[in-house]
Amino acid sequence: MEFIRLDNLSKIYARGNQRIHAIDNLSLEIEEGIILSVVGRSGSGKSTLLNLIGGLDRPTDGKIIFKGKDIGSLSKNEQAYHRRRNVGMIFQSFNLIYSYSAYENIMLALIFGGVPKRLRNQRAMELLKNVGLEGRISHKPDELSGGEAQRVAIARAMANNPEVLLADEPTGNLDSITANEIIGLLVEANRGKKKSVIMITHDIDLAHRVSDRIVRLLDGKIAEDYLVKR
Secondary structure, eight states, rough: OOOOOEEEEEEEEEEEEEEEEEEEEEEEEEOTOOOEEOOOSSTTSSSHHHHHHEEEOOOEEEEEEEETGGGSSOOHHOOOOOOOOEEEEEEOOOOTTTTTTTTHHHHHHHHHHHHHHHHHHHHHHHHHTTTTTTTTTOOGGGGHHHHHHHHHHHHHTTTTOSSEEEETTTTTOHHHHHHHHHHHHHHHHTTOOOOOOOOOOOOOOHHHHHEEEEEEEETTTEEEEEEEEO
């Protein structure tokens, strides 16, 4: 079965009398098990594309086929299920709940994912250990460094064992050393845990270093699409 296919995908936003084509008749097939980097200047449609694949937004036209299902035509409840179980979202700004500890942020994701109560504690501790935060479980996001907060976000994204991780500039707010550590976790998720990764980045050198494939967007369209040779 194919993994992800975008057919003549468009997303148009109305701004007064102006129509903004954030994604413009874009078609793309994404293989399972790869790291795909989406690059391009600000306003090229990168985040819009990721939000559409993640079911956070609906297309104006075209289809998003995820393992045989058109997620753009799903009901609100079905799209919520897609977000909980099929994809894990990682954001530049972490999007953690700041009144919750690292442990509680993970537990909330597990609750929404329908993980049985008797398994949640073990799963949360395992996830935090996997990202090197077993000693910071009671710390709230504002008590963590940027790198630690992003580690919590990655653990949360992995909570319900999604098939694909969608990372929107996951290293954008981090220094280079911490950024490399975060990218290492995504590479491990891909190669060690067999997760597909679709990552937005402005760092073309980073994209070439870790990706199997790079797609460059320009004005909502694909300007380049190529495999990375290792």
